[in-house]
Amino acid sequence: MTHQTHSYHMVNPSPWPLTGALSAFLMTSGLIMWFHFNSLILLALSLLTNTLTMYQWWRDIVRESTFQGHHTPTVQKGLRYGMILFILSEALFFMGFFWAFYHSSLAPTPELGGSWPPTGIHPLNPLEVPLLNTSVLLASGVSITWAHHSLMEGNRKHTLQALLITIMLGLYFTLLQASEYYETSFTISDGIYGSTFFVATGFHGLHVIIGSTFLIVCFMRQLTFHFTSNHHFGFEAAAWYWHFVDVVWLFLYISIYWWGS
Amino acid sequence: MLGIDCPKPKGRWPTAPFDPRFPKQNQTRNCYQNLLDYRPCVKRMRRRGKSTQPCEYYFRVFHALCPMSWVQRWTEIKDGTFAGKI
Numbered sequence: 544m545t546h547q548t549h550s551y552h553m554v555n556p557s558p559w560p561l562t563g564a565l566s567a568f569l570m571t572s573g574l575i576m577w578f579h580f581n582s583l584i585l586l587a588l589s590l591l592t593n594t595l596t597m598y599q600w601w602r603d604i605v606r607e608s609t610f611q612g613h614h615t616p617t618v619q620k621g622l623r624y625g626m627i628l629f630i631l632s633e634a635l636f637f638m639g640f641f642w643a644f645y646h647s648s649l650a651p652t653p654e655l656g657g658s659w660p661p662t663g664i665h666p667l668n669p670l671e672v673p674l675l676n677t678s679v680l681l682a683s684g685v686s687i688t689w690a691h692h693s694l695m696e697g698n699r700k701h702t703l704q705a706l707l708i709t710i711m712l713g714l715y716f717t718l719l720q721a722s723e724y725y726e727t728s729f730t731i732s733d734g735i736y737g738s739t740f741f742v743a744t745g746f747h748g749l750h751v752i753i754g755s756t757f758l759i760v761c762f763m764r765q766l767t768f769h770f771t772s773n774h775h776f777g778f779e780a781a782a783w784y785w786h787f788v789d790v791v792w793l794f795l796y797i798s799i800y801w802w803g804s
Numbered sequence: 805m806l807g808i809d810c811p812k813p814k815g816r817w818p819t820a821p822f823d824p825r826f827p828k829q830n831q832t833r834n835c836y837q838n839l840l841d842y843r844p845c846v847k848r849m850r851r852r853g854k855s856t857q858p859c860e861y862y863f864r865v866f867h868a869l870c871p872m873s874w875v876q877r878w879t880e881i882k883d884g885t886f887a888g889k890i
Binding site: 652653654655656657658661662663 | 832833836837840874878887888889
């Protein structure tokens, strides 16, 4: 009995879970040092160690799968479950912020003037840049579907092109949103409107950046021939995540930008 | 017993009537809405040169329903920071 008789992957011992946990803990203390004692060193160190952990852990996963062949269909099934559960947890995370928004906006208090938007708040026009942002993300959903189909059909050139378009659209969204943040007449400290607006859209923006990074990694991997036409779960996970980000934006647009104005 | 020796004031002292716009337990909006209705009522009556006596209904309702601190806070703001539309 010198080989395993099951199709699961018994991963070799790895330091990355420990360094990841340590860096996350360091991040909490780093945030406290920044908020209360005006010191950025711990936070910077934690971000560095966290980034290094992520890079090396995922690099090892690519090595184990693409180069060493450990990702059997069984393993891939587990990864699918994992990604779906993670995205579900993210959906619940955003639901909390939508709850907060609706709690405050459905019954605005007298301190706000009994109205939503509160007295003195001038919301962004939903038919200007936010509508453009919506079309950008919807288009990126189309292009990533095109990329996936090209990948499944073995069309390398089209996969690269479509992935690149998706990434460009994602970056365009981020730039547009950053400029909108600059242009608003209200800030995060402007009452409950500012809080709900910037926390919800801010976390969404962070997820767009994460999703774009994931897509860029997929682009690099496609360039270096990692994916095959029927085994490319990394790409599928990125596509699922990207569609999730798009759907969250649609809810944000309809609730906060449109109904909330 | 408490209060049995206090002199009872003469006259009727009804409280705010049931307002079907605010049927539930939370009467904050009832208080606030009557406060908001009082000022424009007075303005309109004065503009038409009529007596402001009918507007006293709103005055009595919000004085009956609202906590005193709210009444003081909302009637004493004179620097334009009152958030409601009046």
